[in-house]
Amino acid sequence: MYTPPAFRQDDPAWWRQFIRATRLCTLVTATAEGLEATPLPMILDAPEGGEATLLGHLSRANDQWKRPPVGEALAIFTGPDAYVTPSWYPSKQETGKVVPTWNYQAVHVHGEATFFDDPDGLRAAVTRLTDLHEAERAEAGMETWRVSDAPEPFVAAQLRGVVGVRLRITRVDAKSKMSQNRSADDQAGVVAGLSESPRPGDQMVAAIVAGLGKS
Template identity: 40%
Template sequence: MTTRSPPWWCTRRTGLVANHLPFEWVDGALHGHVARGNELAKLDGAEVVVIFKGPDGYISPNWYPTKAETHREVPTWDYAVVHVHGRLKVIADAVWLRRLLERLTDHHEATEPQPWRITDAPDDHIAQSLRGIAGLEVSVERIEGKFCTQNHPERNRLGAIAGLRRRDGDGDVELAALMAKQEAPKP
């Protein structure tokens, strides 16, 4: 099981709807949940896109060695993203929901000194909480991944990696690591 948070969620059934939700990958489908009052809980069968955003960042032309030589470079924005297209199924089954919540909390509580478990709360409280949520399952029809880095010579790409590491802003180190992995020699 893997979970990623927060993806962006969009559907076109009643216009665009966006939510930030954690999902888990289970046997070729995405599983998550929302409060029953959330508009997604009413969109059973809708076509959806779940977007998992990776690192992204501004790339200065000053980081490219060729800029000093030609002055023909411009700023860019590099990013990594995955779009998962599928159909939404809304689930009200309490057993399914409880298993989902157990998996999610076990995963996210794993690093805590004393992990919280659903069994730590009174049964009546959990039962009431389960009545207040709707399960979401996205049957995956298509997955599109995009890693947008500019088509530059190796020395410019290495300059961008070095610039991101130097700047060390929000997500810069992660983007630099991803770019460096792409630069690594293939076996």
């Protein structure tokens, strides 16, 4: 991913939080038959001083796991994005030297992907993934679901229908392109313009741009 210095996020704490907040990624592998890509939620394990990995699972019927990866795999996490019109820039009136752009956040995780289907490993992965997302419902006082709530024979049958995937992280490219290269006045124009949009993503980008320089 092309990451100019103004937009590059080098702090591991930033991309770790981004992955945990985004959760869903697109897992891309290159195979002898061509590129394979699957959207799936993955858990980040990043212990201090230890090896960072992503963990998830996909359908056993999915051919991606059956085709050995050639080289590294890529997990793509994307965040809020928004079109930015130069009409919002005060500098448009001053110089006219402005063009449209797109604000967005993305993290590209490179690493070695391995697939597994041992029952204990699969159960642990599925349970962790379920507990992670159900925890948010619990915090909100909503009814939750656990793997153990389903009949054991049913769970065992469901596990036979999936394959686990583990990505050992070797490199991370993290980018937050949020008008950092514009003047404070232009940034304020972007915030004002996006804040008037009914699109939730535009509202999220407005909040991020508004927070530039405040941290």
